[in-house]
Amino acid sequence: MNRTMINSAVSMHALQQKLDMIANNLANMNTAGYKRQEASFQDVLTTTLNQHPDMNQLPGRHTSPGLTLGNGARLSGFRTDLTQGALTQTNNPLDIALEGRAMFEIAVPMFDANGEPVTDENGDILEQVLWTRNEPFQLSVISAEASMLTTSEGYPVRGIDNQPIIIPNNVEMKIDAAGEVTYIDEAGITGYAGQIKVMRVLRPELLTSIGGNLYNVAANVADPNNVMEEVDLLFGDGEGIAVRQFHKEQSNVDLTSEMTELIMVQRAFQLNSRALTAGDTMMNLANQLRR
Amino acid sequence: MIRGLYTAASGMMAQQRTHDTISNNIANMQTPGFKQDAAALRSFPEMLIHLMDGDGNNGTSVKQIGSLHTGVFVEENFPVFTQGDLSMTNQPGDLALQSNIQVLVNGEPVAFDATGQAVVNGEVIYQPQAFFTVQGADGEDRYTRDGRFHLDETGQLVNANGELVLDIDGQPIFVPDTLEQVQVSSNGVLVDRATGGVIAQLLISRVDNPYNLIRDGYGNYRLAEGAAAPVPIEAVDQVVVRQGAIERSNVDPAQSMVDMMTALRMYEANQKVIQSFDQTLDKAVNDIGRI
Numbered sequence: 030m031n032r033t034m035i036n037s038a039v040s041m042h043a044l045q046q047k048l049d050m051i052a053n054n055l056a057n058m059n060t061a062g063y064k065r066q067e068a069s070f071q072d073v074l075t076t077t078l079n080q081h082p083d084m085n086q087l088p089g090r091h092t093s094p095g096l097t098l099g100n101g102a103r104l105s106g107f108r109t110d111l112t113q114g115a116l117t118q119t120n121n122p123l124d125i126a127l128e129g130r131a132m133f134e135i136a137v138p139m140f141d142a143n144g145e146p147v148t149d150e151n152g153d154i155l156e157q158v159l160w161t162r163n164e165p166f167q168l169s170v171i172s173a174e175a176s177m178l179t180t181s182e183g184y185p186v187r188g189i190d191n192q193p194i195i196i197p198n199n200v201e202m203k204i205d206a207a208g209e210v211t212y213i214d215e216a217g218i219t220g221y222a223g224q225i226k227v228m229r230v231l232r233p234e235l236l237t238s239i240g241g242n243l244y245n246v247a248a249n250v251a252d253p254n255n256v257m258e259e260v261d262l263l264f265g266d267g268e269g270i271a272v273r274q275f276h277k278e279q280s281n282v283d284l285t286s287e288m289t290e291l292i293m294v295q296r297a298f299q300l301n302s303r304a305l306t307a308g309d310t311m312m313n314l315a316n317q318l319r320r
Numbered sequence: 321m322i323r324g325l326y327t328a329a330s331g332m333m334a335q336q337r338t339h340d341t342i343s344n345n346i347a348n349m350q351t352p353g354f355k356q357d358a359a360a361l362r363s364f365p366e367m368l369i370h371l372m373d374g375d376g377n378n379g380t381s382v383k384q385i386g387s388l389h390t391g392v393f394v395e396e397n398f399p400v401f402t403q404g405d406l407s408m409t410n411q412p413g414d415l416a417l418q419s420n421i422q423v424l425v426n427g428e429p430v431a432f433d434a435t436g437q438a439v440v441n442g443e444v445i446y447q448p449q450a451f452f453t454v455q456g457a458d459g460e461d462r463y464t465r466d467g468r469f470h471l472d473e474t475g476q477l478v479n480a481n482g483e484l485v486l487d488i489d490g491q492p493i494f495v496p497d498t499l500e501q502v503q504v505s506s507n508g509v510l511v512d513r514a515t516g517g518v519i520a521q522l523l524i525s526r527v528d529n530p531y532n533l534i535r536d537g538y539g540n541y542r543l544a545e546g547a548a549a550p551v552p553i554e555a556v557d558q559v560v561v562r563q564g565a566i567e568r569s570n571v572d573p574a575q576s577m578v579d580m581m582t583a584l585r586m587y588e589a590n591q592k593v594i595q596s597f598d599q600t601l602d603k604a605v606n607d608i609g610r611i
Contacts, residue, residue: 031340032340032343033343036340036343036346037347040348044350070350070352071351071481071539072344072347072354072535072537072539073537077534080395087362087395090395091360091396092396092532092534092544093534093544093545095534096337096396096397097357097534098337098340098344098397099347099348102350102351105481106468106480110411112410130498130500231497232470232473232498233470234471235472235473255474256473294350297349300346300349300573301346301347303580304346307343307580307584310584311336311339315332317591318591318594318595318598319598320595
């Protein structure tokens with residue numbers, strides 16, 4: 030069989046995936062809090078063809094007996110590049126950015142395949158814990174008196190007690206660098222609403238992006254605590270990690286490096302397609318042996 | 321029988337194998353740590369042609385005509401271990417090896433050619449190469465130049481396949497905190513940035529005859545049976561570990577393209593030879609004896 034065509038087809042598939050990934054990074058260049066994805070290539074399983082015993086140890090040969098043949102390349106080593114994006118100042122009190130390799134924890138209600146909520150034996154909806162760096166947050170009104178701090182999708186942002194952060198309506202909200210939420214109401218009285226839970230990322234390779242700037246641990250992780258670690262910023266945990274209100278984190282996609290990657294991938298794709306064409310020409314020549 | 325028909329067929333097969341090798345190189349143009357393969361062609365063992373029974377002496381040889389090869393085959397695909405370019409990624413887990421190990425003969429360094437070989441006093445000397453050492457799934461050591469490492473769930477340093485990276489004692493490397501906290505010195509020692517304490521030293525293996533390595537796929541090589549075991553590198557070996565960089569594939573796209581065109585045209589030339597023999601046979605079968 031013509032291995033050339035298999036090699037080229039396999040690696041063109043991998044290059045296509047990489048191209049998609051670059052396109053996704055570029056599309057999210059202006060998404061607040063977006064972290065670029067990256068991946069690299071790996072050569073695929075090598076087969077060793079046996080050779081005739083008289084032919085495999087002739088004088089002048091360098092390698093051990095057998096003819097090793099590769100099978101192309103595949104995409105491997107997916108990871109999220111958690112490099113800090115630039116922080117820009119805003120006037121929105123709900124623009125809450127994170128500095129350092131950390132994420133906010135949010136609770137997302139679980140739904141089964143039919144779109145029905147998953148409940149426990151008490152009838153309460155089960156929640157899945159996910160992480161995000163997405164801002165702006167918003168205040169979702171839960172009653173006439175109070176609102177809850179949520180993401181723009183409406184998922185509650187968790188405090189250090191794993192409960193949502195509830196703030197009275199019509200107050201001025203303040204969040205300090207440690208994530209403590211305070212407010213000043215119309216009468217000028219200061220109140221305390223809780224502390225936002227901040228999780229430090231220990232193993233960025235074991236996080237998977239599930240879209241909407243949300244992250245979950247990879248499927249093969251037994252204990253999420255090995256991937257994310259809670260830090261209490263009040264007690265000096267988490268060096269270099271801080272919560273910044275009135276700030277927006279820009280995406281960490283660098284246009285120049287993405288474009289360079291794009292060019293290289295495109296050229297590699299082109300070269301592989303030329304190899305495929307050459308393989309096709311060879312098959313055509315073989316077919317024309319008998320005129 | 322027409323001998324050349326089979327000679328040309330073996331030429332077509334050998335060129336196809338060569339083309340497969342080149343297309344695999346092209347497929348791995350973007351694979352970190354990949355070393356391109358070179359296909360070595362060899363002619364079939366030569367045979368001596370005699371004129372038989374020239375004057376009716378009952379099948380005895382009367383005259384030597386000369387020696388003849390009856391075809392060609394791809395004897396081996398050997399990796400070319402030239403240094404690949406380093407490309408910066410600024411990821412703490414990305415390590416690249418830069419190696420230019422010198423061999424002294426009679427106190428003089430040997431000048432190696434582009435494929436890492438030199439002939440000194442009629443003896444072939446290969447340039448030794450340095451590799452990261454990882455533990456394969458079967459427990460045997462594997463050697464790789466693909467230094468994209470990360471931490472697994474329990475904090476052990478692993479490569480993109482999840483295989484354990486080994487330290488100088490052949491043990492897995494356990495990093496207590498995150499990889500951001502680890503600084504890798506140029507001699508492969510992992511140091512905690514905060515405390516300055518040594519975590520481990522990477523086992524960088526020096527393989528004296530790199531052609532004893534068999535490509536295993538997924539970036540790895542294994543040692544051929546019976547080959548001399550690699551030794552850890554020493555300070556005089558001039559092997560440098562660079563953190564935050566990867567070694568790019570050493571495939572030369574322009575050279576690969578030229579080689580591919582050559583292989584294709586040689587294939588075509590052999591095909592034309594077969595067609596020409598076919599015409600000869602056509603004449604012999606259909607035209608001779610026609611009145």
